[in-house]
Amino acid sequence: MDADLSDRIGQADERFVPGTADGELIEAEHFARYRWAGQLAIVRAVLDAGCGVGYGSAMLARAGANEVVGLDLSAKAVAAASAAAPANASFVAGDVHALPFEARRFELVVCFEVIEHVDAQDDVIAELARVLAPGGVLAISSPNRDVYPAGNPHHLHEYVPEELRAALAAHFEHVQLRRQHAWLASAVLDDEQAADASLQVRDDVRVAKGLGRDPGSEPYTVALASREPLPETTGAVVLGALADAALGAELERAREQLTREQERARTELAALQRVEADLRQDAATLLEELDDKRAELRGVYASVSWRLTEPLRRAKRLRRS
Numbered sequence: 001m002d003a004d005l006s007d008r009i010g011q012a013d014e015r016f017v018p019g020t021a022d023g024e025l026i027e028a029e030h031f032a033r034y035r036w037a038g039q040l041a042i043v044r045a046v047l048d049a050g051c052g053v054g055y056g057s058a059m060l061a062r063a064g065a066n067e068v069v070g071l072d073l074s075a076k077a078v079a080a081a082s083a084a085a086p087a088n089a090s091f092v093a094g095d096v097h098a099l100p101f102e103a104r105r106f107e108l109v110v111c112f113e114v115i116e117h118v119d120a121q122d123d124v125i126a127e128l129a130r131v132l133a134p135g136g137v138l139a140i141s142s143p144n145r146d147v148y149p150a151g152n153p154h155h156l157h158e159y160v161p162e163e164l165r166a167a168l169a170a171h172f173e174h175v176q177l178r179r180q181h182a183w184l185a186s187a188v189l190d191d192e193q194a195a196d197a198s199l200q201v202r203d204d205v206r207v208a209k210g211l212g213r214d215p216g217s218e219p220y221t222v223a224l225a226s227r228e229p230l231p232e233t234t235g236a237v238v239l240g241a242l243a244d245a246a247l248g249a250e251l252e253r254a255r256e257q258l259t260r261e262q263e264r265a266r267t268e269l270a271a272l273q274r275v276e277a278d279l280r281q282d283a284a285t286l287l288e289e290l291d292d293k294r295a296e297l298r299g300v301y302a303s304v305s306w307r308l309t310e311p312l313r314r315a316k317r318l319r320r321s
Contacts, residue, residue, distance in 0.1 A: 015052045015053070015074070015077060016030050016052060016055075016113070017052070017053055025182055028182075028238045028239065029180070029182065029220065030055075030056070030112070030113070031059070031238045032180065032236050032237065032238040033056075033112045033113075033141055033180065033220075033222060034055075034056040034059040034060060034110070034112070035059065035236045035238055036178075036222070036233070036235070036236035037056075037060065037108075037110050037112075037139045038059055038060055038062075038063030038064075039063070039233055039234065040108050040137055040139060040231065040233065041060040041061075041063045041064060041065040041068070041108055042063060042064035042065065043064060043065070043066055044065055044066060044106075044107040044108045044136075045065070045066055045067050045069075045105070045106050045107050045108070045133075046060050046061075046065045046067065046068045046069070046106060046107070046108045046109070046110065047068075047069050047070075047071065047099075047101070047105070047106040047108070047109045047110070047131060048060060048068060048069070048070040048071065048110050049071050049096050049099070049109060049110065049111040049114060049128060050071070050072060050073075050096060050111055050112070050113065050114030050117075051070030051071060051072050051077075051078075051081060051091065052072055052074075052077050052081070052113075053077050053080045053081050054070050054077075054080070054081025054082070054084065054085060054089070054091060056070075056110070056112065057069075057070035057081065057085070057089050057091070058084070058085065058086055058089060060089075060108075060110065061085075061086040061088045061089040062086060065088060065108075066088065067088050067089070067090075068086075068088060068089040068090075069089075069090055069091070069092065069101075069106070070085075070089065070090070070091040070092070071091070071092050071093070071094045071096070071099065071100075072091070072093065072094075073093065073094070073095055073096075074093070075093045078091045078092065078093045096111070096114060096118060096124045096127060096128070097118070097120060097123055097124055097127060098127065099127050099128075099130070099131050101131045102131070103130050103131060104131070104132065104133045104134065104136075105131045105133070106131055106132060106133060106136060107132075107133050107135070107136045107137070108136060108137050108138075108139070109128050109131065109132050109136065109137075109138045109139070110139045110140075111128055111138065111139070111140040111141075112139070112140070112141045112222075113141060114140075115140060115141075115142050115159070116142050116143055116155040116156065116157060116158045116159070117154060117155060117156060118156065119156055121157060121167065122167060122170070125140075125167060125168065125170075125171055126171060128140070129171040129172065129225075132226075132227075134227065134228070135226065135227070135228040136226065136227075137224055137225070137226045137230065137231065138168070138172070138223075138224070138225040138226065139222065139223070139224055140164075140168070140222070140223050140225070141180070141220055141221065141222045141223070142158055142159040142164050142220070142221055142223075143155065143158040143159075143219060143220055143221075144158070144159070144160060144161060144216070144218055144219055144220060144221050145158040145159065145160050145163075146160050146216065147216075147217060147218065147219045148219050148220070159221065160216075160221075161177055161179075161215065161216055161218075161221045164177070164221055164223055165177055165223065168223055168225040169225075171225070172225035172226055172227055173226075173227055173228075174225065174226045174227070174228065174229055174230050175223060175224070175225045176223065176224045176225075176230055177215070177221055177222070177223050178221070178222040178223065178224070178233075178235075179213070179215055179217075179218035179221065179222075180218055180219070180220035180221070180222050181213055181217075181218050181219070182219065183237075185237075185239055187239070207237060
């Protein structure tokens with residue numbers, strides 16, 4: 001999938017399209033959620049609610065699901081997903097507020113990067129619960145409002161972690177939260193490991209985390225919910241681009257932004273300078289006109305007629321007083 005596909009399906013709703021951000025943090029964030037959820041998909045019937053162009057659905061299908069059904073509001077996204085679907089994945093256009101499936105249809109429901117985009121969120125969670133089989137699991141994510149950068153125009157409501165827990169607890173007896181952080185990594189790898197770009201479990205790489213983070217400090221919260229005790233899950237890490245390349249790209253974007261801001265500032269300064277010049281010219285013109293009026297007035301005061309009529313003006317003043 002690439003930028004051409006992104007143009008065809010549209011990005012007005014902030015839909016992520018693989019191939020448009022290779023190696024960037026946003027790609028690692030999206031892939032990590034689905035890579036982690038894949039361990040819950042094995043031999044299960046799975047609904048990917050809000051599947052976009054189907055990259056996550058395909059990951060769940062390849063992780064060992066019996067079947068994956070991807071649902072998205074966009075018919076164009078569904079068409080794009082269907083064109084590249086694995087054999088055990090299918091796609092349908094639909095609304096998460098009214099899922100077109102019978103009750104208890106799925107053993108795993110995945111709903112990533114969706115709930116913050118919709119209204120009537122409790123109704124959506126109720127719908128996800130309705131189609132979940134007894135003992136089934138819901139995996140859902142939301143940006144953490146206290147940490148995620150504010151002002152995203154596509155997000156109607158972002159949950160803080162405990163708010164998400166409470167919203168799920170209204171429908172499920174068992175709820176657990178997971179914390180999704182972005183980490184800067186330094187890896188020591190052999191040639192084969194360094195060249196391997198596949199998404200797979202690796203038992204030949206040891207990972208140590210050098211800095212802790214308190215719960216609640218994560219930019220994204222991922223939750224598991226079920227009516228039955230939840231299964232054990234392991235964490236998942238997806239490495240993005242090399243840090244120097246990522247930082248270089250970020251620096252280049254910052255430079256471009258600074259250049260745009262400098263150009264805008266120069267344009268605004270030039271406009272202000274033109275306004276100042278116009279005001280100075282207006283002021284000079286007014287001063288010249290004032291000097292002319294003063295000269296005229298001095299001429300009137302110095303004229304013979306003014307002096308001759310002064311007794312009459314004085315008499316009028318006396319009568320008024």
